[in-house]
Amino acid sequence: MAAVRANDLFHLYRAQSGDIAALRGLSLKVADTEVVSVLGPSGSGKSTLLSLCAGFRNPSSGSLAVLDRTPDAELRRNAIGIVRQHYHLSLPRELSVEEIVTLPLNLLGRRDPQRVSSLLKAAGLERRAEAKPDELSGGEQQRVAVCAALAKAPLLLLADEPTGELDARASRIVVELLLELLADAGAAALIVTHDPALAVVTERTIHIRDGRLAAEGTTRPVLIVDEQGWLRLPSGLRDRAGVRERVRAQASWGKVELLAEDLAAQERAAAPTPPLDAAVKRETEIALDRVSKAYGPERVVSHLSWTFSPERLHVIAGPSGSGKTTLLNLLAALDYPDAGEVWVAGERVDSLSTDDAARFRQRTIGYVSQHSTLVDFMSSAENVEFALRLRGFNEAEARRRTTRWLEWVGLEKLAERRADRLSGGEQRRVGLARALAPGPRVLLADEPTAHLDRLSGRMVIRLLQHAVREAGTTVVVASHDPDVIAAADARLTLAAPHAAAS
Numbered sequence: 001m002a003a004v005r006a007n008d009l010f011h012l013y014r015a016q017s018g019d020i021a022a023l024r025g026l027s028l029k030v031a032d033t034e035v036v037s038v039l040g041p042s043g044s045g046k047s048t049l050l051s052l053c054a055g056f057r058n059p060s061s062g063s064l065a066v067l068d069r070t071p072d073a074e075l076r077r078n079a080i081g082i083v084r085q086h087y088h089l090s091l092p093r094e095l096s097v098e099e100i101v102t103l104p105l106n107l108l109g110r111r112d113p114q115r116v117s118s119l120l121k122a123a124g125l126e127r128r129a130e131a132k133p134d135e136l137s138g139g140e141q142q143r144v145a146v147c148a149a150l151a152k153a154p155l156l157l158l159a160d161e162p163t164g165e166l167d168a169r170a171s172r173i174v175v176e177l178l179l180e181l182l183a184d185a186g187a188a189a190l191i192v193t194h195d196p197a198l199a200v201v202t203e204r205t206i207h208i209r210d211g212r213l214a215a216e217g218t219t220r221p222v223l224i225v226d227e228q229g230w231l232r233l234p235s236g237l238r239d240r241a242g243v244r245e246r247v248r249a250q251a252s253w254g255k256v257e258l259l260a261e262d263l264a265a266q267e268r269a270a271a272p273t274p275p276l277d278a279a280v281k282r283e284t285e286i287a288l289d290r291v292s293k294a295y296g297p298e299r300v301v302s303h304l305s306w307t308f309s310p311e312r313l314h315v316i317a318g319p320s321g322s323g324k325t326t327l328l329n330l331l332a333a334l335d336y337p338d339a340g341e342v343w344v345a346g347e348r349v350d351s352l353s354t355d356d357a358a359r360f361r362q363r364t365i366g367y368v369s370q371h372s373t374l375v376d377f378m379s380s381a382e383n384v385e386f387a388l389r390l391r392g393f394n395e396a397e398a399r400r401r402t403t404r405w406l407e408w409v410g411l412e413k414l415a416e417r418r419a420d421r422l423s424g425g426e427q428r429r430v431g432l433a434r435a436l437a438p439g440p441r442v443l444l445a446d447e448p449t450a451h452l453d454r455l456s457g458r459m460v461i462r463l464l465q466h467a468v469r470e471a472g473t474t475v476v477v478a479s480h481d482p483d484v485i486a487a488a489d490a491r492l493t494l495a496a497p498h499a500a501a502s
Helices: 046-053 073-079 097-107 113-122 138-150 168-185 196-201 235-241 263-270 278-283 324-331 354-364 380-390 395-408 424-436 454-471 482-487
Strands: 002-013 020-031 035-039 061-066 080-083 156-160 188-192 204-209 212-216 247-252 255-260 286-295 298-308 313-317 339-344 365-368 442-446 474-478 490-493
Touching: 002 046, 002 188, 020 046, 020 188, 035 046, 035 196, 046 061, 046 156, 046 188, 073 080, 080 138, 097 113, 097 138, 113 138, 113 168, 138 156, 138 168, 168 188, 168 196, 286 324, 298 324, 298 339, 313 324, 313 454, 313 482, 324 339, 324 442, 324 474, 354 365, 365 424, 380 395, 380 424, 395 424, 424 442, 424 454, 442 454, 454 474, 454 482
Parallel strands: 020 212, 035 188, 035 204, 080 156, 156 188, 313 474, 313 490, 365 442, 442 474
Antiparallel strands: 002 020, 002 061, 204 212, 247 255, 286 298, 286 339
C-alpha cells in the first residue's frame, strides 16, 4: 500500500483575474511508513498538495490516492494526522494539554489514557498536563500539536512548516519528537518545511517548483525531468553559468548541454559607459552615472549609467547577487558607491552625510521591504499612523492620511486588526500604504511580491501601477518575479556579479 500516489496532478484556484494553477502536472509516490520532506519557495504548491492529500480540496485533474483511496473527510478523521503551520490556532485555549491530546480519540469514540500519557511523556510534557496553551512556550505548544495529531496513531501525517515559528533549539526538540512518534506509529509523513535541519534527517527530500516535482535530495539534489520533458534549472546553477532568459541545447548520448545565448549582451552591459550630461542628471527623476560598487572581492555593480523617467514603474531585474538590492540602497542613500554619481529628484545623494541622507529620505523616499516590517502588536492603522508621526505629521493629518491610504489598498475594514493577525499579502499592502502615505516622490520596493501567492502578488503589482498613475509616484522595484517584470514601464536588467579588480 502506498501512502500517497499522485499522477499528473493539477489544481486551479479561481480568481477574478483568471484561474491560477497551484499544481501543474505533479506526480509523486510516498511509500508506506516513508517520511518525506517537501521543499520549495512560497507559492510553489506545497501547501496545496497537503490540502489535497487531506481531502480539504479536490484535484482539478489527474489522479490522487491516499492510503489506496480517494481522500475525504472520513479518511481524514480515521487515518490522517495534521500538524498546522500556525500551531496556536489548532489548540483550543480553554482546554488543558491533556484534554487537547485526548480530544482526537474522544471524537472517534475511543478511550486510551495510557496512549495520551505515553505521548505526553515522550514530549516531556507530563508535568504540564493540566496547563492551558497560553501558559506554554511556543515550542511546548507545537509539541502538544504534534502529540494531538498522532494521538489516534494515523497511517499518514501531513505537517505544514511544523518548525516555522520556532527558534533553533525548540525546532530541534520538535523534530526529534516528530520522528520518534512517527517511527513508533509506523506512519508515513509528508512534511512541508523550509528548515534544512528537518530536511536532512528525513528519509527523503523532494523539491516542488511551479507546481511540479523539480528535484530530489538535500545537499546535491537530482533534477527531475517529467513525462512532458519539463525541467527546472535552479537559479544558482544559472547564475554560475551566466545563463539568463535563453539557451541553446546540444545533445549527445547521455548528456544535454545548455549554452547561454546572451553572454555577449551581458558583457556589453558590463562595459564602461560614457558620463551622463549634467542637465540629464538634474532634470531626470533618477540618474546613475558610471556607478560601481563592490563588497570584498565581489564587484556587484560596474560602471553603470542609467536614467529612470518620472511617473513610471521601473523594474530592476537580474539573478540573485546581481546588485538589485544594492542599487535600491544606493538610491535611498543607505549605502554609497565606490565610484560614480547617484542623482535622485535633482539632488546628488552619493556623498550626503548621515544626517542629510536621513532628511533626504524623509522628504523624498518611500520604501517597501520584501519582509514585513510592521510592528506585530500594533494594528494596521497604528502602524501607518506611527510612521507618519515619526515623519512630523500632526495627529489629525496622520489620522486622515492613514484612513485614506488604508482605503486605497482595500484594507479599511482591517484597520483595527493587529499586524500579526494579517495574511502575508495583507501585511504587504499595509506596508505599501505606510510607504505611500507621506506622499514620497520616489517609492523603492525590494521584491514586493516575494513569499506571496500569485493572486496576492498581482494585487500588489496593481497597487504599484496605481501609485504611478494616481499618485504620480516614480516607482523602482527590484524583482525577479516574471509578473512584476511584465508589468514594468521600463526595465533595467543586471548581469551576474563579477570579481572585483584587485
